Amino acid sequence: MKTSTQERKQYLEPAQGCVCFNLRKSARAITQLYEEALRPTGLRATQFSLLVATRLHGVATINRLAKSLVMDRTTLTRNLKPLENQGFLRTTPGSEDRREREVTLTIAGQDILSKALPLWKQVQQQVTKALGQTRVDRLLKDLSATIEVIEGS
Amino acid sequence: MKTSTQERKQYLEPAQGCVCFNLRKSARAITQLYEEALRPTGLRATQFSLLVATRLHGVATINRLAKSLVMDRTTLTRNLKPLENQGFLRTTPGSEDRREREVTLTIAGQDILSKALPLWKQVQQQVTKALGQTRVDRLLKDLSATIEVIEGS
């Protein structure tokens, strides 16, 4: 394939400047680091976040959890499966509205979360130290702004 | 499950402050927006990035492509499949080193990329306008820094 400088140049921006690509790329990279840290627990990054979110909700439904995670409802359903299978989460039909499913942490779920928490703290501190607190705070704020922009679209 | 304020508080940070979770969450959100924009082409966000990266490489091997995308080699192999099946990419055994596979864009691949480029430009501009050029530039720089930190770990 012959390629002129001109032809190639128009694809530098979609590579280096693409917000989507660079966010996905960074997410892949950081996920590696966090999953390595969480490996002693056997939890994946998403699974840790799901347990934390469930813990914070107390009693959560699929829709509410999905909304708070900015995750498709059907994705969440699938992601809950391995955690249910391992006995970390329990889902029961809604007591008032039987269409709903109530998701709660089990004792085993609380235990694994307690084990995971210090490992998370360690890797989070490692990242914070390497990037600097200022940059981490700025990054988190910019990420929040990005999500708000998208949800407003 | 009884939950004291004290117990719950320790999980606010792993939710709101976790670099990994928030990067993944933002990646999910922004992917939705870009994939909606690219829908007329049938390309997913990753597929668009793969075509762009291949275009920039001219001739790429699996390892080199994977490295530049910060993507696991085996992930890349899987991601190439749908693009090969649709005839957008071709992979051939390396001419000098037969262990390698050379990945190149086909004519059909160049065509779909030409169709996708203006759609990408539009959504990228939309995001840039909404976030502001300053914040986009800052975000991209911070994301790069994040990746560098991880690769240095």
Add this chain to the structure above:
DNA sequence: ATATAATAAGAGTATATACACCTATTGTTG
């Protein structure tokens, strides 16, 4: 030159992601 080490890449398995379509339950309206 051959045995061995190193490198490039694929396959098996498991999780993550979301769209389109479907079912069950609840709410609403005549």
Add this chain to the structure above:
DNA sequence: CAACAATAGGTGTATATACTCTTATTATAT
């Protein structure tokens, strides 16, 4: 109350992601 609309959630399918193990080829050491 019965018909219909709205809502909560699951399934089928396809892609995305990466770890472990395996094969094929190349490089190296004796």
